[in-house]
Structures are given as structure tokens and as C-alpha cells.
Amino acid sequence: MREELLSIIEKNSRIDIKELAVRLGKEEIDIVNELQKLEDEKVICGYHTLVNWEKTSIEKVTALIEVKVTPQRGQGFDRIASRIYNYPEVRDVYLISGGFDLLVTLEEKSLKDIAMFVSEKLSTLDSIISTGTHFILKKYKDHGTIIDEHVKDEREVITP
Amino acid sequence: MSLPLNESVVNIKPSGIRKFFDIVSEMKDAISLGVGEPDFDTPWHIRDEGIYSLERGKTFYTSNAGLKELRQEICNYQKRTQGINYDAMKEVLVTVGGSEAIDIGLRAMINPGDEVIIPQPAYVSYFPCAILAGAKPVIINLKAENQFRLTADELLNAVTDRTKVLILPFPNNPTGAIMERSDLEKIAQICIDKNICVMSDEIYSALTYKGEHVSIASIEGMKERTILINGFSKAYAMTGWRLGYACGPAEIIKQMTKIHQFAIMCAPTTSQYAAIEALKNGDNDVRLMRGAYNQRRRFLMNAFKEMNLECFEPYGAFYVFPCIKEFGMTSEEFATRFLEEEKVAAVPGSAFGDSGEGYLRISYAYSIENLKTAMERLSRFVNKLRSEKHNV
Ligand SMILES: Cc1ncc(COP(=O)(O)O)c(C=O)c1O
Numbered sequence: 129m130r131e132e133l134l135s136i137i138e139k140n141s142r143i144d145i146k147e148l149a150v151r152l153g154k155e156e157i158d159i160v161n162e163l164q165k166l167e168d169e170k171v172i173c174g175y176h177t178l179v180n181w182e183k184t185s186i187e188k189v190t191a192l193i194e195v196k197v198t199p200q201r202g203q204g205f206d207r208i209a210s211r212i213y214n215y216p217e218v219r220d221v222y223l224i225s226g227g228f229d230l231l232v233t234l235e236e237k238s239l240k241d242i243a244m245f246v247s248e249k250l251s252t253l254d255s256i257i258s259t260g261t262h263f264i265l266k267k268y269k270d271h272g273t274i275i276d277e278h279v280k281d282e283r284e285v286i287t288p
Numbered sequence: 289m290s291l292p293l294n295e296s297v298v299n300i301k302p303s304g305i306r307k308f309f310d311i312v313s314e315m316k317d318a319i320s321l322g323v324g325e326p327d328f329d330t331p332w333h334i335r336d337e338g339i340y341s342l343e344r345g346k347t348f349y350t351s352n353a354g355l356k357e358l359r360q361e362i363c364n365y366q367k368r369t370q371g372i373n374y375d376a377m378k379e380v381l382v383t384v385g386g387s388e389a390i391d392i393g394l395r396a397m398i399n400p401g402d403e404v405i406i407p408q409p410a411y412v413s414y415f416p417c418a419i420l421a422g423a424k425p426v427i428i429n430l431k432a433e434n435q436f437r438l439t440a441d442e443l444l445n446a447v448t449d450r451t452k453v454l455i456l457p458f459p460n461n462p463t464g465a466i467m468e469r470s471d472l473e474k475i476a477q478i479c480i481d482k483n484i485c486v487m488s489d490e491i492y493s494a495l496t497y498k499g500e501h502v503s504i505a506s507i508e509g510m511k512e513r514t515i516l517i518n519g520f521s522k523a524y525a526m527t528g529w530r531l532g533y534a535c536g537p538a539e540i541i542k543q544m545t546k547i548h549q550f551a552i553m554c555a556p557t558t559s560q561y562a563a564i565e566a567l568k569n570g571d572n573d574v575r576l577m578r579g580a581y582n583q584r585r586r587f588l589m590n591a592f593k594e595m596n597l598e599c600f601e602p603y604g605a606f607y608v609f610p611c612i613k614e615f616g617m618t619s620e621e622f623a624t625r626f627l628e629e630e631k632v633a634a635v636p637g638s639a640f641g642d643s644g645e646g647y648l649r650i651s652y653a654y655s656i657e658n659l660k661t662a663m664e665r666l667s668r669f670v671n672k673l674r675s676e677k678h679n680v
Contacts, residue, residue, distance in 0.1 A: 132583075
């Protein structure tokens with residue numbers, strides 16, 4: 129049931145235990161126990177909400193920053209990664225294969241905030257060789273969800 | 289001026305569904321539980337193959353029986369899911385939906401007056417197609433107490449020395465009933481003893497929620513007397529592509545191909561290319577969709593339990609078939625009032641044959657959110673009817 133349970137709550141973490149039990153054909157207690165286990169094992173890392181900030185009056189700017197670094201003896205990329213992800217304004221840090229090493233995403237109130245972060249904090253870290261900053265202009269799809277999608281049932285209302 | 293009209297066509301009653309459709313269409317903001325097609329879009333990689341085939345200029349007729357590669361993939365599919373070996377060159381015909389296969393299959397097998405056994409409740413096409421083929425339809429009324437499965441006794445009672453074909457419609461639309469191996473073995477024995485051919489409509493085979501679907505053609509001695517019908521509409525959410533197929537004995541497929549050749553030419557080329565992709569790389573899509581349907585099925589069964597509405601547990605297709613006999617109305621009255629008073633459209637069971645009277649077909653090819661609203665309304669409606677009955 130793990131895969132099915134996770135796929136349901138990955139899309140809707142607010143669904144109640146009773147409904148989960150019914151849909152998966154299990155007892156409620158089994159669901160509760162499994163969720164507890166998944167949380168303990170850190171398989172479930174959080175219950176976030178996908179927000180389309182564009183629709184609010186709150187300004188948000190998201191940047192994807194390519195970072196090239198010199199890996200450190202004995203610690204590879206982990207140490208430098210942790211120096212970056214410990215900044216609260218950093219949203220994601222991924223180790224990447226290809227032309228650069230780390231992909232960092234950042235969400236701030238303005239372009240200026242991001243520029244400040246990159247020039248003052250990120251670039252000044254010891255082992256950083258270079259950075260390249262890309263701003264997101266429009267989100268079409270996020271976390272597997274098409275933003276602002278209006279689905280209309282195109283089917284005939286009654287068919288055999 | 290009197291226009292030429294064929295009498296057997298004129299005499300065919302329009303589908304009971306049509307009648308209901310007209311009422312629903314008048315009504316704005318009704319929610320429907322009335323569709324017989326998936327709510328999912330065709331998986332993108334399948335659509336993409338269709339588009340790609342157009343880009344490459346694959347816009348011509350295919351061979352009458354269908355693209356060889358598609359027929360081969362169909363054989364592979366039947367081999368891996370049912371263990372049946374079909375010859376792609378002689379025993380497979382690609383058709384315009386399972387619908388066409390039903391029609392031309394009967395036309396290829398039936399002589400005037402031959403009897404075709406149709407277990408009901410069942411999909412609306414078998415009866416008229418049998419009539420148009422010149423057959424005498426013999427109806428078996430399946431029973432809720434048998435979970436709407438076909439039993440050996442019921443079949444034996446319907447067989448005469450004119451019986452040519454048994455239509456075997458499982459997993460069933462509208463009941464959701466399935467036939468398991470042990471059920472099929474008894475039916476197979478009778479067909480062999482009495483020399484009856486089976487037309488097995490397995491269009492919902494991929495949507496089975498208790499073990500895996502078993503085809504009667506996989507049972508010893510049955511491949512040579514079964515026309516197996518399947519298609520892409522339900523399993524891969526491809527209703528609009530109009531693609532299905534028939535597998536069966538070479539002699540029958542040859543005659544079906546003849547009708548198909550003259551009446552249709554070939555199934556849509558774009559759809560055939562997309563279907564190859566579906567069979568090659570679509571198993572996981574089917575698995576995910578089946579999982580989603582199964583969750584909805586359980587959700588509905590639980591909703592019925594909570595409102596105390598009698599319903600046998602169906603293990604196939606995407607329909608549930610609750611019993612509404614306690615309210616003392618016909619299915620049509622019930623469905624009409626449900627629509628008028630709660631704005632929810634479901635199809636009266638009687639549209640699928642007399643034995644569907646007293647039942648309602650509810651499709652779960654809808655999102656859980658949709659089904660939730662519909663079940664709240666059904667619960668309110670059922671309570672209202674119960675209190676009305678009490679107060680009389
Ligand atoms: C039992 C059954 N058979 C056959 C069909 C025909 O499907 P298609 O012609 O789309 O393959 C349907 C469609 O609703 C069905 O329910």
C-alpha cells in the first residue's frame with residue numbers, strides 16, 4: 129500500500145485518515161501506523177502546500193542559481209552544500225551532473241534581494257568558483273501540477 | 289413520397305440511454321455519473337506517437353486487417369496476459385472500436401434464424417447487432433444473487449439446437465460483474481459439448497480488481513471456438529481514437545476481414561500507430577489508472593454501505609450497480625426523480641435489459657471530488673424517499 133498511499137498524499141496531504149482507509153481498502157489504524165512509520169523513516173519529509181504566489185498581492189521572485197565549486201578533500205560537495213542550504217532563504221540545493229555542480233533555488237521579495245544574496249553571501253564562500261543566476265519569469269507546471277489549469281469535462285453527459 | 293427504409297432497422301428500438309440523454313441535456317449544472325468512458329486523458333506518450341505518425345506523413349490506408357506491427361503487438365499482449373498464442377497474419381483483425389468487431393463478428397457467423405444467447409444486463413449493442421445480422425436473440429436474465437455472473441444452469445436452459453453463438457460480456461457493463469476461471473470452466477464445458485461459439489467481449493479486461501482477468505479463450509479447447517474482442521478505449525483511455533480488435537479462428541477472422549474490407553477499408557491509421565505505443569509501453573499507465581478506479585470503487589461501496597443501499601461488490605470495469613427496489617419505483621422513475629430533485633444523472637438499469645430493472649448504473653469514471661458530491665446528494669435523496677415511504 130506504500131506506493132499508493134504516498135501517491136495520494138503527495139497530491140493531497142489534507143485527505144483524512146478515514147477516506148484513505150476506504151480508498152485503499154485498509155483499516156484506519158493501519159493507515160495511521162503506516163504514516164507514522166513513513167514519517168519516522170523520513171520517507172515523508174513534510175506536508176507542504178503548492179501556492180501560486182502570482183495570484184496574491186505578495187511579491188516573490190524565484191531564481192535558479194548554477195554554482196561551480198571546488199570539492200573539498202574528504203568531504204566532497206557535502207560541506208559546501210551545507211554551508212549553502214543553511215541559509216533560510218535558500219529553498220532547494222541539488223548536486224547536479226554536467227556543466228556545473230550545485231543547483232540552488234532561492235525565493236525572495238525582489239530581484240535586488242537575490243542579487244544581494246548571490247554577491248554578498250554565495251560568491252564570497254571559499255570554494256565557490258562561479259555562479260550563474262536565472263530568474264523564473266513564469267511557472268507553467270510545478271510539482272507535477274499544471275498551474276492555473278481549468279479542466280473541463282469534454283465528455284458527453286451520458287454514454288453507453 | 290415514401291422513402292426506402294429497412295424494416296428491421298426501423299423496428300429497432302432506440303437505446304434506452306438515448307431517451308435519458310435527452311432529459312439530461314436540457315438540464316444545466318447537473319452532475320453526471322452517466323458516462324461509459326474513462327475520465328483520464330490518453331497518456332501523453334501515446335498521443336505523441338499519434339502526432340509523430342502524422343508528422344512523418346503516415347496518412348494513408350493501412351492493410352485491411354491493420355498494421356502488421358500492431359497485430360503482432362496484439363498477439364504479444366494476449367500472449368503475456370492470457371498465455372494465448374495467436375497468429376498475427378491470420379487470427380487478428382484491427383477494427384473501428386470493439387463496436388465494429390461485435391457487429392461484423394456476428395454478421396460473419398450468423399445465418400438467418402440462428403440463435404445468439406445474450407446474457408443481460410449487458411452493453412446495449414449486442415441485441416441490435418444480433419438482429420441486424422438476422423439472428424434470433426435469446427436473452428438470459430442474470431441475477432444479483434449470482435453477482436450477475438453467468439451460471440451453467442442458466443446457460444443450459446437457454447441452449448437449443450439452433451444456438452450458434454454465446455455472447456460473453458465480462459467484465460460487464462453495466463453491472464461490473466466478472467467471471468473467474470472456475471466460473472468460465474463450467475461455461476466452456478457446455479460450449480464444447482453443445483458446439484457453441486463464444487463472442488467474448490473483454491473490452492474491460494484490464495480493469496479487474498480481484499486477481500487478473502481470465503479470458504475464456506485461454507481455457508483448453510476454447511481458443512478454436514472463441515472470438516475474443518478487446519480494444520483500446522477503456523484500458524488506455526482512448527475512446528475517441530476508435531480502435532479495437534478481434535482475435536479468433538482464422539476462418540471466422542477471414543470472413544470478418546472481408547466485411548471490414550468492403551464496409552470500412554481499415555481502422556484509422558493514426559490511431560493504429562498510437563496503439564502500438566500503448567501496447568508496447570502502456571502497462572504502467574494502465575496500472576495507475578486501474579489503481580485510481582479501484583480507490584473510487586471502494587469509496588462508492590463504502591458510501592452505499594453508509595446509506596444502507598444494497599449493492600453487490602463488483603470487481604470489474606468502472607461501474608457499480610446498486611439495487612433500488614426498496615423504493616418501489618422503476619429504475620427510470622428513480623433516475624428521473626434523482627436527476628430532477630438532486631441534479632445527478634445516472635443511467636437506469638433497465639436501459640441494459642429487463643433484468644436491469646430495479647438497479648441503477650453508476651459510473652466511477654469521475655474524480656473522487658465529483659463522486660463525493662454525488663454521494664452526498666444520493667444519500668440525501670435516499671433518505672428523503674425512505675421518509676416519504678414511511679409517511680404514506
Ligand atoms: C461492454 C462494451 N463493449 C464494447 C464497447 C465498445 O467500445 P469501443 O467501440 O469504444 O471499443 C463498450 C463501450 O462502452 C462497452 O461498454
